[in-house]
Amino acid sequence: xxxxxxxxxxxxxxxxxxxxxxxxxxxxxxxxxxxxxxxxxxxxxxxxxxxxxxxxxxxxxxxxxxxxxxxxxxxxxxxxxxxxxxxxxxxxxxxxxxxxxxxxxxxxxxxxxxxxxxxxxxxxxxxxxxxxxxxxxxxxxxxxxxxxxxxxxxxxxxxxxxxxxxxxxxxxxxxxxxxxxxxxxxxxxxxxxxxxxxxxxxxxxxxxxxxxxxxxxxxxxxxxxxxxxxxxxxxxxxxxxxxxxxxxxxxxxxxxxxxxxxxxxxxxxxxxxxxxxxxxxxxxxxxxxxxxxxxxxxxxxxxxxxxxxxxxxxxxxxxxxxxxxxxxxxxxxxxxxxxxxxxxxxxxxxxxxxxxxxxxxxx
Amino acid sequence: xxxxxxxxxxxxxxxxxxxxxxxxxxxxxxxxxxxxxxxxxxxxxxxxxxxxxxxxxxxxxxxxxxxxxxxxxxxxxxxxxxxxxxxxxxxxxxxxxxxxxxxxxxxxxxxxxxxxxxxxxxxxxxxxxxxxxxxxxxxxxxxxxxxxxxxxxxxxxxxxxxxxxxxxxxxxxxxxxxxxxxxxxxxxxxxxxxxxxxxxxxxxxxxxxxxxxxxxxxxxxxxxxxxxxxxxxxxxxxxxxxxxxxxxxxxxxxxxxxxxxxxxxxxxxxxxxxxxxxxxxxxxxxxxxxxxxxxxxxxxxxxxxxxxxxxxxxxxxxxxxxxxxxxxxxxxxxxxxxxxxxxxxxxxxxxxxxxxxxxxxxx
Numbered sequence: 001x002x003x004x005x006x007x008x009x010x011x012x013x014x015x016x017x018x019x020x021x022x023x024x025x026x027x028x029x030x031x032x033x034x035x036x037x038x039x040x041x042x043x044x045x046x047x048x049x050x051x052x053x054x055x056x057x058x059x060x061x062x063x064x065x066x067x068x069x070x071x072x073x074x075x076x077x078x079x080x081x082x083x084x085x086x087x088x089x090x091x092x093x094x095x096x097x098x099x100x101x102x103x104x105x106x107x108x109x110x111x112x113x114x115x116x117x118x119x120x121x122x123x124x125x126x127x128x129x130x131x132x133x134x135x136x137x138x139x140x141x142x143x144x145x146x147x148x149x150x151x152x153x154x155x156x157x158x159x160x161x162x163x164x165x166x167x168x169x170x171x172x173x174x175x176x177x178x179x180x181x182x183x184x185x186x187x188x189x190x191x192x193x194x195x196x197x198x199x200x201x202x203x204x205x206x207x208x209x210x211x212x213x214x215x216x217x218x219x220x221x222x223x224x225x226x227x228x229x230x231x232x233x234x235x236x237x238x239x240x241x242x243x244x245x246x247x248x249x250x251x252x253x254x255x256x257x258x259x260x261x262x263x264x265x266x267x268x269x270x271x272x273x274x275x276x277x278x279x280x281x282x283x284x285x286x287x288x289x290x291x292x293x294x295x296x297x298x299x300x301x302x303x304x305x306x307x308x309x310x311x312x313x314x315x316x317x318x319x320x321x322x323x324x325x326x327x328x329x330x331x332x333x334x335x336x337x338x339x340x341x342x343x344x345x346x347x348x349x350x351x352x353x354x355x356x357x358x359x360x361x362x363x
Numbered sequence: 364x365x366x367x368x369x370x371x372x373x374x375x376x377x378x379x380x381x382x383x384x385x386x387x388x389x390x391x392x393x394x395x396x397x398x399x400x401x402x403x404x405x406x407x408x409x410x411x412x413x414x415x416x417x418x419x420x421x422x423x424x425x426x427x428x429x430x431x432x433x434x435x436x437x438x439x440x441x442x443x444x445x446x447x448x449x450x451x452x453x454x455x456x457x458x459x460x461x462x463x464x465x466x467x468x469x470x471x472x473x474x475x476x477x478x479x480x481x482x483x484x485x486x487x488x489x490x491x492x493x494x495x496x497x498x499x500x501x502x503x504x505x506x507x508x509x510x511x512x513x514x515x516x517x518x519x520x521x522x523x524x525x526x527x528x529x530x531x532x533x534x535x536x537x538x539x540x541x542x543x544x545x546x547x548x549x550x551x552x553x554x555x556x557x558x559x560x561x562x563x564x565x566x567x568x569x570x571x572x573x574x575x576x577x578x579x580x581x582x583x584x585x586x587x588x589x590x591x592x593x594x595x596x597x598x599x600x601x602x603x604x605x606x607x608x609x610x611x612x613x614x615x616x617x618x619x620x621x622x623x624x625x626x627x628x629x630x631x632x633x634x635x636x637x638x639x640x641x642x643x644x645x646x647x648x649x650x651x652x653x654x655x656x657x658x659x660x661x662x663x664x665x666x667x668x669x670x671x672x673x674x675x676x677x678x679x680x681x682x683x684x685x686x687x688x689x690x691x692x693x694x695x696x697x698x699x700x701x702x703x704x705x706x707x708x709x710x711x712x713x714x715x716x717x718x719x720x721x722x723x724x725x726x
Contacts, residue, residue, distance in 0.1 A: 012420060037415045045616075046409050052400045052587040052620070055580075057375060082445060085609045116607060217418075224415040224615030244479060246448045252587030253408075253616045257415070 011326070018321050026350050028343035029328040031157070031188070031301050033221040034350070035274065038267040041222070041257040048256055056248050056255045063250070063258045067229055070262035071201050071214075077233050079241055080258070082249035084187060084215040084228035085109060087241075091211050091230065093117050094240045095181055097148035103134060105158055105333035107185070110151045122147070125335045131295050132159040132303075136167060140174050150175055153185040154200070155192060158330050158342045160297025162198045172200075172207045183211045190219040190268075191275050191300035198298060201231060208234040218300070219271065220261050227254040275300050278345045285355055291362050301344040303330065306362065313341040319361055325354055374689070381684050389713050391706035392691040394520070394551070394664050396584040397713070398637065401630040404585070404620040411619055419615045426613070426621045430592055433625035434564050434577075440596045442604055443621070445612040447550060447578040447591035448472060450604075454574050454593065456480050457603045458544055460512035464505060466497060468521055468696035470548070473514045485510070488698045494658050495522040495666075499530060503537050513538055516548040517561060521693050521705045523660025525561045535563075535570045546574045553582040553631075554638050554663035561661060564594060571597040581663070582634065583624050590617040638663050641708045648718055654725050664707040666693065669725065676704040682724055688717055 011030075015022040057063070060080045068075045081087040092100070092113040100114040104123040111121040124142050126132040134152075143150065150171070155162035163171075168184070175182050184200045192198050200212055212231040217223035227250060232238055250258070261267075282302065286294050293305040306313065313329040320327055330340035343354060374393075378385040420426070423443045431438045444450040455463070455476040463477040467486040474484040487505050489495040497515075506513065513534070518525035526534075531547070538545050547563045555561050563575055575594040580586035590613060595601055613621070624630075645665065649657050656668040669676065676692040683690055693703040706717060 010421070032416065037413065042412045042415065045415075046412060049405045049409060050400065052405065052408075052585045053395065055586040056589075058373070082609060082612050082614075085611065089609060222415045223418040223611075226419075226611055226614040246445060246452060248448065248586075248589055249445050249612065251445075251589040251614050251617055254614060 014321070014326055020321070020324055024324050026323075026325050026346065026353070028346060028350075028354060029326045030223075031218050031299075031344040032223070033219055033271055033275075033300070034346040035221065035267065035271055037221050038261055038264045040264045040267065041220075041260050044256055044260045045253050051252045051256060054252060056250060056252045058247050060250060060255060063255050066259050066262045071231065073201060073204055073231055077204060077231055077238070079230045079232065079238060079245075080250050081228045081230065081245075083217065083223075083226040084185065084213045084230075086245075086249055087213055087228055087230040088183070088185070089113050089116075090241050090244060091183060091213075091237070092119075092149070094237065094244065095149050097181075099146045100149040100151060101142060101147050103139075103150075103152040103156065105330075105335050106151070106153055107157055110183075110185075114149070119149075123334050126156070126159060126161060128335065132156070132161040134161075134163060134167070136170060139171070143175065143178060143180060145178070147178075147180055149181045149183065151183045151185070153187065154198060155188045155298040157188060157299065158301070158303050158328070158333055158336070158340075160295060160299045160301060160303055162192065162298040164197050165200070165203070168200050169203065172203060172210055176207065176209050179209075181209050181211060182207075183213065185213045187213070187215045187218055188299040188301075189214075191272075192298040193272070193276050194298070204231050204233050211237065216258070216261065220267075222257065222261070225254040225257055226250070227258050275345055278348060278351055281348075282345065282351055282355060289359070289363050301328075301342055303340060303342045306339045306341070308362065309339075311361065312338040314338060316341055316358070316361060320354070320357055323353070323357055325357065327354070377684070377689055383684070383687055387687050389686075389688050389709065389716070391709060391713075391717060392689045393586075394581050394662075394707040395586065396582055396634055396638075396663070397709040398584065398630065398634055400584050401624055401627045403627045403630065404583075404623050407619055407623045408616050414615045414619060417615060419611050419613060419618045421610050423613060423618060426618050429622050429625045434594065436564060436567055436594055440567060440594055440601070442593045442595065442601060442608075443613050444591045444593065444608070446580065446586075446589040447548065447576045447593075449608075449612055450576055450591055450593040451546070451548070452476050452479075453604050453607060454546060454576075454600070455482075455512070457600065457607065458512050460510070460544075462509045463512040463514060464510050466502075466513075466515040466519065468693075468698050469514070469516055470520055473546075473548075477512070482512075486697050489519070489522060489524060491698065495519070495524040497524075497526060497530070499533060502534070506538065506541060506543060508541070510541075510543055512544045512546065514546045514548070516550065517563070518551045518555060518661040520551060520662065521664070521666050521691070521696055521699070521703075522658060523662045523664060523666055524658065525555065525661040527560050528563070528566070531563050532566065535566060535573055539570065539572050542572075544572050544574060545570075546576065548576045550576065550578045550581055551662040551664075552577075554635075555661040556635070556639050557661070567594050567596050574600065579621070579624065583630075585620065585624070588617040588620055589613070590621050638708055641711060641714055644711075645708065645714055645718060652722070652726050664705055666703060666705045669702045669704070671725065672702075674724065675701040677701060679704055679721070679724060683717075683720055686716070686720055688720065690717070
């Protein structure tokens with residue numbers, strides 16, 4: 001059975017197919033913060049339940065102010081949206097790239113949107129042999145004149161590999177000289193220890209060809225809200241997006257939650273510490289295993305390659321589901337295959353359970 | 364001062380401009396059900412607050428089932444969206460009409476979307492002298508070969524006038540023969556006493572060129588949710604919309620509320636009775652006034668024309684704001700002008716207050 005779990009959102013399907021109650025599933029496939037939804041935003045929604053009767057602020061001023069304080073970028077450079085999906089879609093529809101180049105393997109949404117806007121995607125592979133490192137010179141060779149958009153996710157999903165800010169600068173400079181827009185999806189950047197060395201946020205003012213995408217589904221464990229934002233200093237792009245955008249695509253609960261969550265320093269710090277500690281612990285354990293290839297990760301998930309040819313990722317998926325554990329069989333990502341699987345970092349107990357089960361079958 | 368209150372959503376602006384606390388405003392401009400948000404949906408959200416951590420159902424199956432039961436149309440003919448705005452936008456983007464004809468005066472969003480999709484709008488006036496009745500023969504003459512889309516709102520905003528099902532059938536037949544799509548916005552249809560004589564819902568199976576828009580902001584007093592739906596039996600259109608649509612544009616609170624609200628028979632009936640009684644009462648009162656022209660309305664709002672040339676709608680707006688009353692100065696609607704104002708039906712006490720103040724200034 002192929003499990004198309006690209007959005008980490010098909011637990012309904014798995015629950016039915018394997019007859020497991022959804023609440024019993026230990027979901028290592030969704031890349032969602034194991035601390036769950038911040039209490040602060042649940043309380044804010046309950047306390048303000050009557051806001052259903054109000055239209056959201058058409059300018060989303062308080063929400064943008066809150067994001068502005070969080071990331072240190074002027075309010076006017078922030079565009080809020082219905083999840084990062086709406087912003088990816090709007091940006092690509094406006095750029096309308098005849099050709100877009102996507103650093104791959106990657107989230108399938110970029111390719112889908114480029115196709116919907118009438119363009120063609122070229123998938124540029126990360127170098128698996130070098131731990132999914134991006135070869136900049138080869139990339140520049142591939143960025144020929146037809147290409148109007150470069151898409152990269154940093155840290156990248158599903159590989160966990162990240163570009164540092166110096167590499168991104170080089171990419172932005174090169175692309176600027178060729179009139180190529182660069183869309184950087186930073187959905188997972190808050191899970192890194194070295195946010196400042198990886199995030200492109202501080203480059204936003206200098207590079208008008210940069211468009212950064214951020215979400216709240218993963219780090220703030222709030223996929224139900226559908227709250228995302230984009231960061232960009234190109235006035236022409238911002239104006240075009242605002243003109244094309246539905247005025248109220250962020251609903252009032254997402255707006256209210258967003259006004260709170262970015263100030264919840266306790267939740268943010270607790271998450272960072274938990275993910276860092278668990279990532280270190282799990283990586284140290286996995287480094288000792290002989291039958292897998294392990295890749296450095298800056299994200300809250302880990303990709304491994306099974307070296308034992310007799311075992312495949314779909315088989316491991318089937319094996320783990322007996323224990324109510326759902327991992328991401330990464331077979332269907334381009335440039336990967338049936339030896340790749342991905343799992344995210346959950347609570348210490350859940351992680352231990354997964355690692356012990358994986359060890360049994362793999363080592 | 365021009366008050367651009369087309370969405371009924373700029374109370375923030377009015378609150379600041381006139382230094383009135385938002386909660387003190389008696390809003391006759393928003394066309395929102397005075398009963399407020401159904402308790403049932405507030406309770407459902409509070410009881411299920413943890414759903415923030417879940418993705419909405421990508422198929423919105425339960426939500427569609429609930430709408431299907433409510434309107435008596437198969438689930439597969441229902442498309443859910445982020446307010447009716449997303450559905451208007453998606454439909455027009457897919458049809459891409461070179462020319463669209465809009466029965467006017469009307470909500471400005473239709474024209475905006477036709478323009479965004481690269482088309483041109485022709486505004487076809489309702490006949491003010493005959494109580495904003497639509498002249499079908501003149502309409503058919505205006506529907507020349509270039510026009511690919513006809514847009515009408517039924518009952519119409521801001522006039523309150525409605526087409527009956529026989530007239531709509533004639534329009535659909537004629538448009539079918541000319542390959543013209545018909546978008547019927549039924550945002551206000553649930554406020555009518557004679558829903559079945561006005562709504563196009565029962566025509567959906569027969570007419571593949573019919574696309575009906577419904578919202579929940581007005582009748583269910585829930586603009587914060589951003590929940591709308593479209594009804595259509597044209598498989599090609601449904602498929603194209605689903606392909607172009609963001610997968611999760613309805614957030615999980617809107618989804619949860621939508622699964623409940625359409626079954627809240629008590630709220631629905633209470634609303635219908637309240638609006639019917641108050642509409643009858645207010646209309647009877649206004650019929651006796653000599654300095655206004657009154658138009659029949661099927662909606663939860665009333666449009667009047669001031670016959671006294673010395674008084675304008677903007678002046679009445681300014682006069683009423685002193686009592687914290689906000690009406691809709693309808694000056695900026697096409698084919699209207701500074702003698703037109705619109706107000707919606709609120710609670711008996713609020714309505715009495717408005718009518719007494721209007722009487723003072725107008726009679």
